[in-house]
Amino acid sequence: MKRRERTRQLIELGGLVAKAGLVDLTGDDRAVILGVLVDAAARLRTAEREAALTLWRRRGARAFAEDRE
Template identity: 40%
Template sequence: MGLDLEEEKKKLAAKKSRIEAKEKRLKEKERKVRTRRLIELGGLVSKAGIDELDSNALLGALLEIKEKVQEETLKKWQEKGEAAFEKDKVENGEALIVAFGTEPSKEIKGKLKNLGLRWNRFRKEWQGYAQKALVEKELQGLDVKIEAIDG
Protein backbone atom coordinates (compact mmCIF):
# COMPACT_ATOMS: atom_id res chain seq x y z
CA MET A 1 0.00 0.00 0.00
CA GLY A 2 2.84 2.41 0.84
CA LEU A 3 4.47 1.57 -2.47
CA ASP A 4 1.28 2.43 -4.37
CA LEU A 5 1.11 5.78 -2.57
CA GLU A 6 4.73 6.60 -3.50
CA GLU A 7 4.09 5.61 -7.10
CA GLU A 8 0.98 7.82 -7.18
CA LYS A 9 3.02 10.76 -5.77
CA LYS A 10 5.63 10.32 -8.54
CA LYS A 11 2.92 10.24 -11.22
CA LEU A 12 1.28 13.37 -9.82
CA ALA A 13 4.63 15.16 -9.59
CA ALA A 14 5.37 14.29 -13.22
CA LYS A 15 1.91 15.47 -14.28
CA LYS A 16 2.40 18.72 -12.34
CA SER A 17 5.76 19.22 -14.04
CA ARG A 18 4.20 18.71 -17.50
CA ILE A 19 1.42 21.18 -16.71
CA GLU A 20 3.93 23.77 -15.46
CA ALA A 21 6.02 23.33 -18.62
CA LYS A 22 2.90 23.72 -20.78
CA GLU A 23 1.91 26.84 -18.85
CA LYS A 24 5.41 28.28 -19.34
CA ARG A 25 5.24 27.65 -23.12
CA LEU A 26 1.80 29.27 -23.28
CA LYS A 27 2.99 32.36 -21.40
CA GLU A 28 6.00 32.61 -23.71
CA LYS A 29 3.72 32.37 -26.76
CA GLU A 30 1.41 35.07 -25.35
CA ARG A 31 4.44 37.29 -24.68
CA LYS A 32 5.65 36.84 -28.25
CA VAL A 33 2.21 37.68 -29.66
CA ARG A 34 2.06 40.83 -27.52
CA THR A 35 5.60 41.84 -28.51
CA ARG A 36 4.78 41.36 -32.19
CA ARG A 37 1.65 43.50 -31.81
CA LEU A 38 3.61 46.27 -30.11
CA ILE A 39 6.20 46.20 -32.90
CA GLU A 40 3.40 46.39 -35.48
CA LEU A 41 1.91 49.39 -33.68
CA GLY A 42 5.28 51.12 -33.74
CA GLY A 43 5.47 50.41 -37.47
CA LEU A 44 2.05 51.95 -37.97
CA VAL A 45 3.09 55.08 -36.08
CA SER A 46 6.12 55.31 -38.34
CA LYS A 47 4.10 54.62 -41.51
CA ALA A 48 1.70 57.41 -40.52
CA GLY A 49 4.68 59.77 -40.29
CA ILE A 50 4.08 60.71 -36.68
CA ASP A 51 7.06 58.91 -35.15
CA GLU A 52 8.82 62.28 -34.78
CA LEU A 53 6.26 63.46 -32.23
CA ASP A 54 7.43 63.42 -28.63
CA SER A 55 5.85 60.85 -26.34
CA ASN A 56 3.45 63.32 -24.69
CA ALA A 57 2.10 64.58 -28.02
CA LEU A 58 1.79 61.06 -29.43
CA LEU A 59 -0.04 59.78 -26.35
CA GLY A 60 -2.33 62.83 -26.43
CA ALA A 61 -3.16 62.17 -30.07
CA LEU A 62 -3.89 58.51 -29.35
CA LEU A 63 -6.12 59.43 -26.41
CA GLU A 64 -8.03 61.83 -28.65
CA ILE A 65 -8.47 59.06 -31.20
CA LYS A 66 -9.84 56.82 -28.45
CA GLU A 67 -12.37 59.50 -27.49
CA LYS A 68 -13.55 59.90 -31.11
CA VAL A 69 -14.03 56.22 -31.92
CA GLN A 70 -17.54 55.75 -33.21
CA GLU A 71 -18.78 53.23 -35.73
CA GLU A 72 -18.94 55.66 -38.67
CA THR A 73 -15.59 57.23 -37.83
CA LEU A 74 -13.99 53.82 -37.42
CA LYS A 75 -15.31 52.72 -40.82
CA LYS A 76 -13.86 55.86 -42.43
CA TRP A 77 -10.49 55.26 -40.75
CA GLN A 78 -10.47 51.62 -41.86
CA GLU A 79 -11.13 52.60 -45.48
CA LYS A 80 -8.43 55.27 -45.38
CA GLY A 81 -5.92 52.85 -43.83
CA GLU A 82 -6.76 50.12 -46.33
CA ALA A 83 -6.22 52.57 -49.20
CA ALA A 84 -2.85 53.63 -47.74
CA PHE A 85 -1.74 50.00 -47.38
CA GLU A 86 -2.88 49.23 -50.94
CA LYS A 87 -1.01 52.27 -52.29
CA ASP A 88 2.13 51.19 -50.41
CA LYS A 89 1.75 47.65 -51.74
CA VAL A 90 1.49 48.92 -55.32
CA GLU A 91 4.48 51.24 -54.89
CA ASN A 92 6.79 49.04 -52.80
CA GLY A 93 5.47 45.53 -53.17
CA GLU A 94 4.23 43.29 -50.41
CA ALA A 95 5.97 41.42 -47.62
CA LEU A 96 7.12 38.10 -49.05
CA ILE A 97 8.85 34.98 -47.84
CA VAL A 98 10.55 32.84 -50.46
CA ALA A 99 11.71 29.35 -49.53
CA PHE A 100 13.45 26.85 -51.80
CA GLY A 101 13.44 23.07 -51.63
CA THR A 102 17.12 23.09 -52.61
CA GLU A 103 19.71 25.87 -52.58
CA PRO A 104 19.22 28.18 -55.58
CA SER A 105 22.02 29.08 -57.99
CA LYS A 106 24.11 32.26 -57.66
CA GLU A 107 22.17 33.71 -60.59
CA ILE A 108 18.84 33.18 -58.79
CA LYS A 109 20.26 34.62 -55.56
CA GLY A 110 21.33 37.71 -57.51
CA LYS A 111 17.84 38.06 -58.98
CA LEU A 112 16.30 37.81 -55.51
CA LYS A 113 18.59 40.56 -54.21
CA ASN A 114 17.76 42.76 -57.20
CA LEU A 115 14.06 42.24 -56.50
CA GLY A 116 14.54 43.58 -52.96
CA LEU A 117 14.70 40.34 -51.01
CA ARG A 118 17.34 39.51 -48.42
CA TRP A 119 18.55 36.17 -47.01
CA ASN A 120 17.47 35.36 -43.44
CA ARG A 121 20.14 32.96 -42.23
CA PHE A 122 18.20 32.00 -39.13
CA ARG A 123 15.02 31.02 -40.93
CA LYS A 124 16.88 29.87 -44.05
CA GLU A 125 14.63 31.79 -46.42
CA TRP A 126 14.50 34.97 -48.48
CA GLN A 127 12.39 37.84 -47.11
CA GLY A 128 11.51 41.38 -48.04
CA TYR A 129 9.16 43.63 -49.94
CA ALA A 130 8.69 42.95 -53.61
CA GLN A 131 6.08 42.58 -56.33
CA LYS A 132 4.85 38.99 -55.94
CA ALA A 133 4.00 38.60 -59.63
CA LEU A 134 7.51 39.68 -60.58
CA VAL A 135 9.12 37.24 -58.13
CA GLU A 136 6.88 34.41 -59.40
CA LYS A 137 7.85 35.21 -62.99
CA GLU A 138 11.58 35.22 -62.18
CA LEU A 139 11.39 31.94 -60.26
CA GLN A 140 9.02 30.12 -62.62
CA GLY A 141 9.80 26.42 -62.90
CA LEU A 142 11.87 26.24 -59.71
CA ASP A 143 11.13 24.26 -56.54
CA VAL A 144 10.04 27.33 -54.56
CA LYS A 145 7.33 28.43 -52.16
CA ILE A 146 6.38 32.12 -52.26
CA GLU A 147 4.25 33.35 -49.37
CA ALA A 148 2.75 36.82 -48.99
CA ILE A 149 2.55 38.03 -45.40
CA ASP A 150 -0.53 40.04 -44.54
CA GLY A 151 0.37 43.27 -42.78
Protein backbone atom coordinates in the same frame (compact mmCIF):
# COMPACT_ATOMS: atom_id res chain seq x y z
CA MET B 1 -1.68 36.59 -24.62
CA LYS B 2 1.75 35.09 -24.42
CA ARG B 3 4.81 37.29 -24.04
CA ARG B 4 6.14 36.61 -27.55
CA GLU B 5 2.75 37.34 -29.14
CA ARG B 6 2.43 40.57 -27.16
CA THR B 7 5.93 41.66 -28.18
CA ARG B 8 5.11 41.04 -31.83
CA GLN B 9 1.84 42.96 -31.49
CA LEU B 10 3.60 45.94 -29.91
CA ILE B 11 6.26 46.00 -32.63
CA GLU B 12 3.59 45.87 -35.35
CA LEU B 13 1.60 48.68 -33.71
CA GLY B 14 4.74 50.80 -33.44
CA GLY B 15 5.31 50.17 -37.13
CA LEU B 16 1.85 51.51 -37.89
CA VAL B 17 2.58 54.69 -35.94
CA ALA B 18 5.75 55.15 -38.00
CA LYS B 19 3.99 54.22 -41.28
CA ALA B 20 1.35 56.89 -40.62
CA GLY B 21 4.15 59.45 -40.45
CA LEU B 22 3.46 60.40 -36.84
CA VAL B 23 7.07 59.97 -35.77
CA ASP B 24 8.38 62.40 -38.38
CA LEU B 25 5.46 64.81 -38.21
CA THR B 26 5.76 65.18 -34.43
CA GLY B 27 9.55 65.16 -34.26
CA ASP B 28 9.28 61.89 -32.30
CA ASP B 29 7.44 63.72 -29.51
CA ARG B 30 5.91 60.79 -27.68
CA ALA B 31 3.58 62.94 -25.60
CA VAL B 32 2.04 64.28 -28.81
CA ILE B 33 1.76 60.80 -30.33
CA LEU B 34 0.07 59.51 -27.18
CA GLY B 35 -2.22 62.55 -27.21
CA VAL B 36 -3.30 61.76 -30.76
CA LEU B 37 -4.06 58.17 -29.77
CA VAL B 38 -5.92 59.24 -26.62
CA ASP B 39 -7.97 61.66 -28.72
CA ALA B 40 -8.84 58.86 -31.17
CA ALA B 41 -9.82 56.56 -28.29
CA ALA B 42 -12.05 59.29 -26.84
CA ARG B 43 -13.79 59.67 -30.20
CA LEU B 44 -14.44 55.94 -30.27
CA ARG B 45 -16.34 56.31 -26.99
CA THR B 46 -18.86 58.70 -28.57
CA ALA B 47 -21.84 58.38 -30.87
CA GLU B 48 -19.40 59.08 -33.74
CA ARG B 49 -17.77 55.68 -33.23
CA GLU B 50 -19.09 53.92 -36.34
CA ALA B 51 -18.49 56.90 -38.63
CA ALA B 52 -14.94 57.29 -37.32
CA LEU B 53 -14.20 53.57 -37.75
CA THR B 54 -15.52 53.63 -41.31
CA LEU B 55 -13.48 56.71 -42.19
CA TRP B 56 -10.27 55.44 -40.59
CA ARG B 57 -10.69 51.94 -42.07
CA ARG B 58 -10.99 53.42 -45.59
CA ARG B 59 -7.98 55.70 -45.08
CA GLY B 60 -5.94 52.84 -43.68
CA ALA B 61 -6.84 50.52 -46.54
CA ARG B 62 -5.87 53.26 -49.03
CA ALA B 63 -2.54 53.78 -47.27
CA PHE B 64 -1.78 50.05 -47.37
CA ALA B 65 -2.73 49.93 -51.07
CA GLU B 66 -0.52 52.94 -51.90
CA ASP B 67 2.36 51.33 -50.05
CA ARG B 68 2.04 48.17 -52.18
CA GLU B 69 2.29 50.17 -55.41
